[in-house]
Amino acid sequence: MKLAGLELVRVAMPLVSPFRTSFGTETSRDVLLVRAVLTGGAAGDGVEGWGECAAPDDPFYSSEYTEGAAAVIARWFVPMLASVRELSPEAVAPALERVKGHRMAKAVVETAVLDAWLRAHGIPLARFLGAVRERVDCGVSVGIMDSIPQLLDAVGRYLDEGYVRIKLKIEPGWDVDPVRAVRERFGDDVPLQVDANTAYTLHDAPQLAKLDPFGLLLIEQPLAEEDVAGHAELARRVRTPICLDESILSARAAADAIRLGACSIVNVKPGRVGGYLESRRIHDVCAAMGVPVWCGGMLETGVGRAANLALAALPGFTLPGDTSGSRRYYAEDVTPEFVLDGGTIPVPDAPGIGVDPIPDTLARFATSRTFLTAG
Ligand code: SMG
Ligand code: MG
Numbered sequence: 077m078k079l080a081g082l083e084l085v086r087v088a089m090p091l092v093s094p095f096r097t098s099f100g101t102e103t104s105r106d107v108l109l110v111r112a113v114l115t116g117g118a119a120g121d122g123v124e125g126w127g128e129c130a131a132p133d134d135p136f137y138s139s140e141y142t143e144g145a146a147a148v149i150a151r152w153f154v155p156m157l158a159s160v161r162e163l164s165p166e167a168v169a170p171a172l173e174r175v176k177g178h179r180m181a182k183a184v185v186e187t188a189v190l191d192a193w194l195r196a197h198g199i200p201l202a203r204f205l206g207a208v209r210e211r212v213d214c215g216v217s218v219g220i221m222d223s224i225p226q227l228l229d230a231v232g233r234y235l236d237e238g239y240v241r242i243k244l245k246i247e248p249g250w251d252v253d254p255v256r257a258v259r260e261r262f263g264d265d266v267p268l269q270v271d272a273n274t275a276y277t278l279h280d281a282p283q284l285a286k287l288d289p290f291g292l293l294l295i296e297q298p299l300a301e302e303d304v305a306g307h308a309e310l311a312r313r314v315r316t317p318i319c320l321d322e323s324i325l326s327a328r329a330a331a332d333a334i335r336l337g338a339c340s341i342v343n344v345k346p347g348r349v350g351g352y353l354e355s356r357r358i359h360d361v362c363a364a365m366g367v368p369v370w371c372g373g374m375l376e377t378g379v380g381r382a383a384n385l386a387l388a389a390l391p392g393f394t395l396p397g398d399t400s401g402s403r404r405y406y407a408e409d410v411t412p413e414f415v416l417d418g419g420t421i422p423v424p425d426a427p428g429i430g431v432d433p434i435p436d437t438l439a440r441f442a443t444s445r446t447f448l449t450a451g
Contacts, residue, residue: 077119079157079450083111087441096219098247098275099136106133112188118196125191128380129184130347145181158450165190179350186351191428207389211420215241215396224257240419241267241396247275252286271296278306281313294319307338327357345372363392371397378411382431389423
C-alpha cells in the first residue's frame with residue numbers, strides 16, 4: 077500500500093463548559109482531524125482512515141499546538157511518507173524519525189494510516205492492540221472552579237451520571253481545600269485523584285504531603301515535565317502515589333522514570349507519546365515492571381475517543397481513564413455519541429477505530445479542509 081494523500085480537516089468544537097487547568101482555560105477546541113487515503117495492495121483502489129490530533133490550540137500543556145502540528149505534517153510528513161513503497165502502520169514512525177519531537181503530529185498521521193490499514197484488513201483496533209474488555213470503566217476530569225460550592229455541584233452531577241472515578245485539577249491555592257470538601261461531601265469511598273499539570277516545585281513537597289490523609293489514588297504530574305529526578309525525591313516525601321503524564325514521552329522514558337522511582341503509575345496518552353504503537357509498548361513496559369497504567373484524555377472528539385477506548389481495554393489499564401462520555405465535552409460531536417452507561421463505555425468493535433465522522437456534521441463544524449497529495 078502507498079499513501080495517496082492526507083486531508084487536514086480543522087473543526088471548531090465549543091466545549092459545554094470552560095475547562096480550567098493550572099495552565100489556562102479552554103472554552104473550545106480548534107481540532108485537527110486527519111484523513112489518510114491509501115491505495116494499492118489490500119487497499120485496492122483506495123481505503124481511508126481517520127485520526128485526531130491531541131494538540132491543544134496553544135502550546136501551554138506541552139510544546140505542541142494545532143497550527144504547528146498542521147504545519148509540520150504538510151511541510152515534512154507528507155513528502156516523507158510519499159516515498160515509502162510499502163506503507164504499513166509500523167512503517168510510519170521510522171519514516172518520520174528524522175523529525176525530532178512533534179509526537180502529537182506524528183501520532184495523528186500514524187493513527188490515520190493505522191485506521192485505513194485495519195479497515196483494509198477488517199481488523200478492529202481493539203483486537204489489533206490486544207484488548208481484553210468490551211467495555212471500559214470511565215472517570216472524569218473536573219477543572220478548577222471559581223468556588224468550592226461550584227466544584228461540589230459539578231462533582232455531584234458527574235457522580236450522579238455514574239462516573240466511577242473523579243479527578244480534580246489542582247494548582248497552588250486550589251489543592252487541599254477542594255479535596256477536603258469533596259471528601260466531606262461525597263465520602264472516603266469515591267475513587268479520587270488530582271492533577272497539577274506541572275504547577276508545583278519540590279519546595280511545595282510539604283503542601284503536597286497535606287493531601288496524604290485523603291486517600292487519593294494518585295497525584296498526577298505535580299512538577300515540571302523535565303523534572304524526573306524531582307518527582308523521585310517528591311515520591312520519597314509524600315505517601316500518595318505519583319503518576320506521570322507530561323514527563324512520559326516514550327516507552328524508554330516510562331522505563332527510566334519507573335526505575336528512578338519518579339512514578340508508580342503512568343498516564344498513557346497516545347498523542348503525547350507519538351501514537352498507539354508506542355502506547356502499547358508503554359503498556360507492555362509498565363506491565364512488566366508491575367506499574368498500573370490508565371488512559372488520559374485531551375478533550376477528544378469521537379474520533380480520538382474511539383481509539384482511546386480501544387487502548388483502555390488492554391489488560392494493564394487497571395485504573396479508570398479520562399475517557400468520559402461525549403456529552404461531558406460537546407453538545408454535539410462529529411461522530412455518533414459515546415454514551416456513559418453504568419460508569420462504562422463500550423469499546424468500538426468495527427474495523428479500524430470503529431467510527432467515522434458524520435459527513436454533514438463534519439461539514440458544519442469544519443473551518444478548513446486541505447487535501448495534501450503525496451508524491
Ligand atoms: O479528555 O477528559 C479529558 C481531559 C482530561 O484532564 C485532562 N487532560 O493533563 O491530563 C491532563 C489534561 C490535559 C488537558 S489539555 C487540553
Ligand atoms: Mg494530566
